[in-house]
Amino acid sequence: MSRWRWLLADQLGPHFLDDDAQRVLLVETRSLFADRRLHRQKAHLILSALRHRAAELGDRARLVRADTFRQALTDLGEPVEMVHPPSRAALAFARTVEGLTVLPPRGFVTDRADFAAWADRRRGRLRMADFYRYARERHGVLADVPPPPRRPRRRPPVDVPPPPPIVEDDIDAQVRRDLDRWQVEGIRFVGRDGPRRYPATHAEAQVRLRHFLDHRLPAYAGTEGLLGDADGLLAQSVLSSSFNLGLLDPEPAIRAAERAGRDGTAPPAAVHRFVRGLFGWREFLWQLYWYFGPRFRGAGWLAANRPLPEWFDRLDADAVEARCLAGVLAGVRDTGWAPQTARLTVLGNYGLQRGWRPAELADWFGRSFVDGTDWIMNATVIGMSQYADLARIDTDPWAFDGAHLERAGAPCAGCRYVPKETLGDDACPYTGGFEAFLHRNRERLAGDPRLAAALAERTDPRRRDAVLAQEEKRGDDAP
Ligand SMILES: Cc1cc2nc3c(=O)[nH]c(=O)nc-3n(C[C@H](O)[C@H](O)[C@H](O)COP(=O)(O)OP(=O)(O)OC[C@H]3O[C@@H](n4cnc5c(N)ncnc54)[C@H](O)[C@@H]3O)c2cc1C
Structure with a gap:
């Protein structure tokens, strides 16, 4: 008999198994949901995906409900192996379990030792664009298609068909009943429940991927930096939760996008944008996580030591008058997801300007988003987003004012705040917040060309004091 293969909730696709006979252990621990206040739809998705996987595998799988992983493994009492887990905490735990074999990672194209050699050669100058070039050459991805030059920003795409809806089944109904009961018993969630929006099985995720490649990918180029379109998705694939649950293997998805480019179904700029996200950014971040280890977490570089306010933590969009922030927060509350630019320029930017603790904000993103x-x-x-990693990755502080958000398509018309106003009752909280952020971090920003230039335009000391006083008074109240 082969060892049991223990699959975590991020390892639910076929590429985490070797053959059709393998025995599979799946563990559902209530403590995972009790310890952190997760978005209700995220909790639903995780449970639904685990239970669907158990149902798919039938007699080969054992789905164990236990208080802790250790208890589940002890109760099983047989040799177990697992694919390399996706977090340092899980790996540290695995190393404490006697007889548990940890296999190499799956679901990533690039190799850890390869990355370390590349990164060592670069002596700390780690830029995603350089990694993307290196990894494309190394793995023959879009090898003969150079990334097109950056294009001027376009208007949001129109008439892009939405992703096909998910049809819930009895497993989802049971998950909903269980979560309702847990809530009555005291487990707390954030966000609203709603019909399941994201794939819980490999098959559902494949349908979404195919649909994206055929219908949405062609409209995907040139939407960088935009905040919204008709369906709020900006032609993105909305597949991040599927990749992170391990339902989809990135490599075939990357190759399929490449083929769409070759067939002429999608323009090279769109293919590169998708592949850069999945093969560039995603692989790069995975490798950095292991390359730097715990040193990567939360260096307090900018003045950022305030706790997250309650209204933000609870996704209380109704408390917010600033239309852009209210809209994005409501989207997170109702769906557990937001497009990339909204995460950076509306959510992250607000926390950066207010000096919220980066580690708390990271925890909030981790709990509130399905991915x-x-x-x-x-x-x-x-x-x-918070520039607190000592600039280890290629980015400047993502601090922007209200005028920038308006140009990106924020719904400023009809908002009670005026994007160009810095001072006064109508001052946009992002515009006043941006200037106060510049002053508070004056010395630290001296080396950043864009922000140093913005500071150089704002030298009047009386105005500076007025902005700082106004924003201090505004504090962390919902804007
Ligand atoms: C503040 C902030 C927090 C984020 N938190 C997460 C997170 O917890 N989990 C997560 O998967 N992504 C995160 N991202 C990255 C990115 O916003 C999401 O992956 C993307 O918006 C998901 O939507 P999509 O599937 O439609 O992506 P698409 O634009 O369709 O991209 C395809 C896939 O590429 C990958 N990808 C694209 N961009 C990135 C990126 N910058 N970093 C890593 N992978 C990327 C994702 O797997 C994504 O599904 C975050 C970005 C920011 C700025």
Whole structure:
């Protein structure tokens, strides 16, 4: 008899098994949901995906409900193996379990030792664009298709068909009943429940991927930096939760996008944008997480030591008057997801300006988004959005004012705040917040060309004091 293969909730696709006979252990621990206040739809998705996988595998699988993983493994009492887990905490735990074999990672194209050799050669100058070039050459991805030059920003895409809906089944109904009961018993969630929006099985995820490649990918180029379109998805694939649950293997998805480019179904700029996200950014962040280890987490570089306010933590969009923030927060509350630019320029930017603690914000993203994942948070929230990683990845502080948000398509018309106003009752909280952020971090931003130039335009000390006083008074109240 082969060993049991223990599959975590991020390892639910076929590429985490070797053959059709393998015995599979799946463990559902209530403590995972009790310890952190997760988005209700995220909790639903995880449970639904685990239970669907158990149902698919039938007699080969054992789905164990236990208080802890250790208890489940002890109760099983037989040799177990697992694919390399996706977090340092899970790996540390695995190493404490006697007789548990950890196999190499799956679901990534690039190799850890290869990356380490590349990164060592670069002596700390780790830029995603360089990694993307290196990895494409190394793995023959879009090898003969150079990334097109950046294009001027376009208008949001129109008439892009939405992803096909998910049809819930009896497993989802049972998950909903269980979560309702847990809530009555005291487990707390954030966000609203709703029909399941995201794939819970490999088959559902494949349908979404195919649909994206055929219908949405062609419209995907040139939407960088935009905040919204008719369906709020900006032609993105909305597949991040499927990749992070391990339902989809990135490599075939990357190759399929390549083929769409070759067949002429999608323009090279769109193919590169998708592949850069999945093969560039995603692989790069995964490798950085392991390359730097715990050193990567939360260096307090900018003045950022305030706790997250309650209204933000609870996704209380109704408390917010600023239309852009209210809209994005409501989207997170109702769907557990937001497009990339909204995460950076509306959510992350607000926390950066207010000096919220990067690690708390990362935890919030991790709990509130269906795709929230520790190893990605590290670099995207701590690094990219809060600039607290000592600039280890290629980014400047993502601080922007209200005028920038308006140009990106924020719904400023009809908002009670005026994007260009810095001072006064109508001052946009992002515009006043941007200027106060510049002053508070004056010395630290001296080396950043864009922000140093913005500071150089704002030298009047009386105005500076007025902005700082106004924003201090505004504090962390919902804007
Ligand atoms: C503050 C902040 C927090 C984020 N947190 C997460 C997170 O917890 N989990 C997560 O998967 N992504 C995260 N991202 C990255 C990115 O926003 C999401 O992957 C993307 O918006 C998901 O939507 P999509 O599937 O439609 O992506 P698409 O634009 O269709 O891209 C395809 C796939 O590429 C990958 N990808 C694209 N961009 C990135 C990126 N910058 N970093 C890593 N992978 C990328 C994702 O797997 C995604 O599904 C975060 C970005 C920011 C700025």
